Amino acid sequence: EMQLVESGGNLVQPGGSLRLSCAASGFSFSNYWMSWVRQVPGKGLEWVAIIKQDGSEKYYVGSVKGRFTLSRDNAKNSLDLQMNSLRAEDTAVYYCARSFSSGWYGHYYFDHWGQGTLVTVSS
Amino acid sequence: EIVMTQSPATLSVSPGERATLSCRASQSVSNYLAWYQQRPGQPPRLLIYGASTRATGIPARFSGSGSGTHFTLTISSLQSEDFAVYYCQQYNNWPLYTFGQGTKLEIK
Numbered sequence: 674e675m676q677l678v679e680s681g682g683n684l685v686q687p688g689g690s691l692r693l694s695c696a697a698s699g700f701s702f703s704n705y706w707m708s709w710v711r712q713v714p715g716k717g718l719e720w721v722a723i724i725k726q727d728g729s730e731k732y733y734v735g736s737v738k739g740r741f742t743l744s745r746d747n748a749k750n751s752l753d754l755q756m757n758s759l760r761a762e763d764t765a766v767y768y769c770a771r772s773f774s775s776g777w778y779g780h781y782y783f784d785h786w787g788q789g790t791l792v793t794v795s796s
Numbered sequence: 797e798i799v800m801t802q803s804p805a806t807l808s809v810s811p812g813e814r815a816t817l818s819c820r821a822s823q824s825v826s827n828y829l830a831w832y833q834q835r836p837g838q839p840p841r842l843l844i845y846g847a848s849t850r851a852t853g854i855p856a857r858f859s860g861s862g863s864g865t866h867f868t869l870t871i872s873s874l875q876s877e878d879f880a881v882y883y884c885q886q887y888n889n890w891p892l893y894t895f896g897q898g899t900k901l902e903i904k
């Protein structure tokens with residue numbers, strides 16, 4: 674059975690750092706682009722970042738560029754999101770999501786999601 | 797950035813009836829449109845991709861249509877488990893993917 678399990682969410686002060694992890698199992702992790710999507714509690718969804726199968730391409734939403742860094746370890750089937758200079762507006766549940774394409778580069782939807790991990794940025 | 801606008805914000809429908817949810821894009825996204833269902837306390841679940849293709853395991857009562865800027869998700873005969881929040885997402889504008897704000901489908 675395919676699983677994505679996020680961890681690392683916590684309460685952190687503004688300006689602080691946090692590292693989220695996503696452990697993947699039940700599929701060939703190294704064959705897929707992977708993303709993080711976040712959701713402010715009670716609000717909508719926002720795509721945050723995406724990484725290519727081999728880690729050679731990474732893309733971020735504008736509001737986190739220069740602060741968040743996405744990485745992956747295909748040997749360990751894991752995806753990490755290093756979050757620095759955190760702001761109150763980064764408070765959200767962060768979901769790890771497998772990114773799937775029907776064959777076209779640049780067109781990825783999210784076909785499997787983890788349960789999410791809550792990040793709270795507050796003093 | 798492509799803005800996705802869903803309507804209505806809340807839709808009240810009786811079990812067994814049909815529900816029609818709308819999603820509009822601020823510019824054409826071709827057919828690169830996905831729909832997700834989110835139940836309380838759960839992550840989103842993929843329902844539809846390519847505007848009209850059901851994901852694996854999704855019941856036939858869910859159908860998607862549209863292309864360009866106007867899309868529709870139809871649930872033909874509502875079951876109790878279908879009352880949830882539904883999001884559309886465009887994945888045409890690489891790499892800035894955007895979601896609609898959601899439609900809450902509630903029991904009438």
